[in-house]
Amino acid sequence: MEFKKLVQDLQVAEVTRLNKRHFILDLLAPEKLPLILPGQFVQALVEDSPSTFLRRPFSIHSVDYKKNTLRLMIQVKGEGTRHLASLKTGDHLNLIYPLGNSFSLPFTKDVLLVGGGCGVAPLLFLAQFLSQNNIHPTILLGFRTREEVSEIETYSRYGKVLVMTDDGTEGEKGLVVDHSIFQRERLDFKKIFCCGPDPMMKAVAKIARMHKTDCEVSLENTMACGFGVCLCCVTPTDKGNERVCVEGPVFNINRLTW
Amino acid sequence: MEFKKLVQDLQVAEVTRLNKRHFILDLLAPEKLPLILPGQFVQALVEDSPSTFLRRPFSIHSVDYKKNTLRLMIQVKGEGTRHLASLKTGDHLNLIYPLGNSFSLPFTKDVLLVGGGCGVAPLLFLAQFLSQNNIHPTILLGFRTREEVSEIETYSRYGKVLVMTDDGTEGEKGLVVDHSIFQRERLDFKKIFCCGPDPMMKAVAKIARMHKTDCEVSLENTMACGFGVCLCCVTPTDKGNERVCVEGPVFNINRLTW
């Protein structure tokens, strides 16, 4: 397997609607998939949409090398994702992939994954990867409401899943940082991986700092290219403005100005 | 029935592929169709095409007031028509219609219709209209090649059909003006209605002038609005620059500078 970025038409092998706003695309690659790491993402070309000029970035939700497929989990936000939601089995989707760095393999077994919204997407792949390396993380997932809680069984294969909803209709009620695991004096985890909306990641980072727990976050950002040439997606780090699409999307919070 | 222009979503009731480049759309109106005259056209909105910004004009091929449908006959040319070719039964197409003036009811029964390419489109509706008024025209249709010869049976209901192909694979060979009906000393017709590419219409107009035969042509033009406000679609006439979308598309050749 090679580390190489590709521009490729992948075939939609399956579309799964999770709920009103979220769906999953399984995409079959025309050639043997390259090596993909958890945390990496794709840049998807939205065709036939007059208002979508640039590609759209999505995390790789999981990879099946046997079937030669990769999976995206997408939340409908605007025109681009609305168009992707109308893809059908057999259609093609053009991707640039795999892009970005990846989560690091932790030196501990006490691992917590925290995800909210469409930020849960890369955590499934990470959980799979960890469990292949004999690490079974605790996985805390935040959703808006019961209706949107999904894929819990899938996650459960790789670790212990905790659910929170904003409205308390399933699991604990509130934001992920309100979860009881964070309310104890000592945190049970030596490493946190987090992905979700900025305010959520910042709140988790604060807790991690407080407990001196190592923490990596996967940043969102508006991207034009996705492979490092436009310099549109920077975030301030200890090395100045760094590209989220190349030096990230995963950053250790120690390197961020948060 | 009212003379009123509408902006309306019509439902695709049927799609008929005539050949590789031509297809027919039967469109069901959501309310009772307004009165439509032969020669009038629609402005169709092409959705989901990034490169098609303006509407596209198409002649009304025929109207069925009983079924409340109108029919378009479309030739695939560029992005816009390619997109329309992918419409399926049940899809919607937004139209502004009916637009433009119409062919005039002739004061003679010796009527010739001449059409070429997608210019045949308005002639079917005209032939129907004439036959309702007990005029059974001769209909001369030019096609590129046998493969594209189509709808002859439909036209035959309303008059005598003569076919020409550029390559002689069906009917007489050559351009419509080469047809034997034009090679006689006296023309058998007192009125000609013509629609097709500019060079064809000019050639027919020349013959009509020679024989002092009354002749109306339906002009093509690049249109932005289609209902008279942008002044983009003018043609020089005896009254100066006139709008093809309002004062036309049908003009008597006496009024043109040809």
Add this chain to the structure above:
Amino acid sequence: MPDLAINIAGLHFKNPVTTASGTFGYGDEFLDFIDIGRLGGIFVKAVTGKNRDGNPYPRMAETASGMLNSVGLQNKGVDHFCREIYPRIRDFNTHIIVNVSGSTVEEYVEVAARINELEKIPAIELNISCPNVKLGGMAFGTVPSMAEEVTAEVRKVYKKVLMVKLSPNVTSITDLAKAVVDGGADAITLINTLLGMAIDAERRRPVLSTITGGLSGPAIKPIALRMVWQVHKAVQVPIVGLGGIMNATDAIEFILAGASAIQVGTANFIDPAVSIKIVDGIEAYMDRHKINTVADMVGALRTE
């Protein structure tokens, strides 16, 4: 219920949605499609001193998210306007504003003086920006001193609301804006079309008979918004903003950037009923954001 009314240079508009000159005919072409009385106003097609045939065909080219036109001020002249068109449209229940064009200062002044006599026309919009006319049109709108002069001369004969429409084809839009304010403009319209060109590669020819033409549509919206924002910070007079407005969100962006009213142009070709949808959309936005008056939104962009 939010109040959509807005006052521009003393003129009361029932809402900030108007239609752009050259894209709305004289209004009556839209009677089948919309209730014209629901619009804030209508800017009718350019009127010049004498009849003009405009440019030869082809006059239009489609471009990415836009179009080029080279209509070239085709109209039957100010006499014809006063005699034939004015009586037909004078009683529309909305402001009719005449777009005044010319090739010389004298022509502008002549047309403005004639329109000044028309009781039901409360304002004119001086078009010093049309890029299609070789004589004058371009120069007035790109040289501040000339823009000021033509505005000042028209100001002498025109007693009602005087708006001046600027060309975006300039290095400094604020210099032009200041010049026409100095000349006596009551309001500024921004922007006219950008000078562009389209080529048919297969035929190796320009698409337009005039080679170059005016670019309009969503493609130019970012440039138009920028100019409205710059001029809003530079002058005190109200701004009428336009350029690529396709929906209520676009309209609100212009208002936030500093426009007191907006014009819908090319969008009318794609949806002749869009202007009314924009009126409704602005009302819905104000409702949702709990904004009571349009004036509260004008220039209310948060940049701190």
Add this chain to the structure above:
Amino acid sequence: MPDLAINIAGLHFKNPVTTASGTFGYGDEFLDFIDIGRLGGIFVKAVTGKNRDGNPYPRMAETASGMLNSVGLQNKGVDHFCREIYPRIRDFNTHIIVNVSGSTVEEYVEVAARINELEKIPAIELNISCPNVKLGGMAFGTVPSMAEEVTAEVRKVYKKVLMVKLSPNVTSITDLAKAVVDGGADAITLINTLLGMAIDAERRRPVLSTITGGLSGPAIKPIALRMVWQVHKAVQVPIVGLGGIMNATDAIEFILAGASAIQVGTANFIDPAVSIKIVDGIEAYMDRHKINTVADMVGALRTE
């Protein structure tokens, strides 16, 4: 077989397809996607005298058929370029041309002089047009006398091919073009981005941290084509054309309008392999139209 080679100011390009500064990194980011040796040349990201952090996030907004950016010349400075980047890219089998930027004449001269020493860099492109830098950048490119001065000063120290890239945000692009030719430019690049703005109506905020930014993509193609055409008629030096080129047809339009070579910019983001497709497409077009050399197409628009 048509010959795609073209000579620009004495420099031989294997074909007229190059890539635009700021959209192609330093070229190596594209090694996974294309054979860089098939390109006529690469214009690398702007190099300034010292390290620059660029503007704060957000730096990008999508617009209709285009995008705004306010990257703001982020780069590590000319020292770093010569030490770290040049050795990495010097042996690419294509012309590497450095986009030189600055805030003062001295900075331009300093950077140009340093690049002049780099054996494998056959040309520089003076970026006097970037609209993102408050100091200098904008002014140089919009005032003919300043444009001439900076070109002339750089000309004194730079001994290889000197290209100057103009800003489209001006009243008269031909005045600027003539000024830089007078200053000693060997070729002119047209166009940089148009100054634009995007607003988030829901948040009532500008989308970009800098409020305004540079517009690129197909939206600006008609304006770019027009400027190439105008400048082609006004000056004798070769033109490198760009602005919204997405495919071979677009590229050919620029060549017909008067460009001797073209640059692919924003299109690289959407399809990183597009530049090579454009090379192939130009060859196919020349085949079909029986054109033997690119030079035969340059400015060959039929306008009679």
